[in-house]
């Protein structure tokens with residue numbers, strides 16, 4: 001039997017983990033949104049890699065370099081640790097069709113709602129997408145998650161937004177990451193992956 005990949009929890013960055021300051025790459029301006037400390041602490045207990053997936057069209061727009069995103073990654077990793085969590089990966093899409101950098105002004109397969117970032121992470125980290133979750137604050141996040149075969153949660157303050165994303169419907173909605181994490185924790189107790197994982201561990 002092939003090795004069973006681990007399920008991940010994919011997290012959007014801007015507007016989900018941190019306040020959305022457009023095109024910000026200054027680590028000092030990266031802070032956690034309300035509910036994220038509690039949410040990350042809860043997610044850390046689920047034994048799933050926490051992977052941030054983010055559209056960073058500022059690269060294609062010539063506003064900053066991909067190297068500058070290393071500082072963002074370090075700051076995120078630091079914030080995760082402060083919550084008792086580990087940042088397992090930070091994947092970004094540097095493209096945008098309207099960009100000014102010829103190398104990056106393309107229609108790519110990784111800008112959400114495309115699922116490319118999740119697929120790449122799954123391959124590199126050995127993840128089981130069918131048991132993974134995507135949490136984000138836009139329908140592009142939800143759609144990327146569903147296209148990758150994951151469960152999706154939309155972080156939304158209101159309940160009146162239309163919920164049809166690419167012919168799909170978000171699996172759940174939650175007001176913040178803490179509520180989303182609680183939702184995933186409950187679902188995980190019923191996930192067949194967990195039972196197979198536990199059974200395999202007891203036989204090893």
Ligand SMILES: [Mg+2]
Nearest residue numbers: 012014015137
């Ligand atoms: Mg967002």
Ligand SMILES: [Zn+2]
Nearest residue numbers: 093108110111
């Ligand atoms: Zn891309």
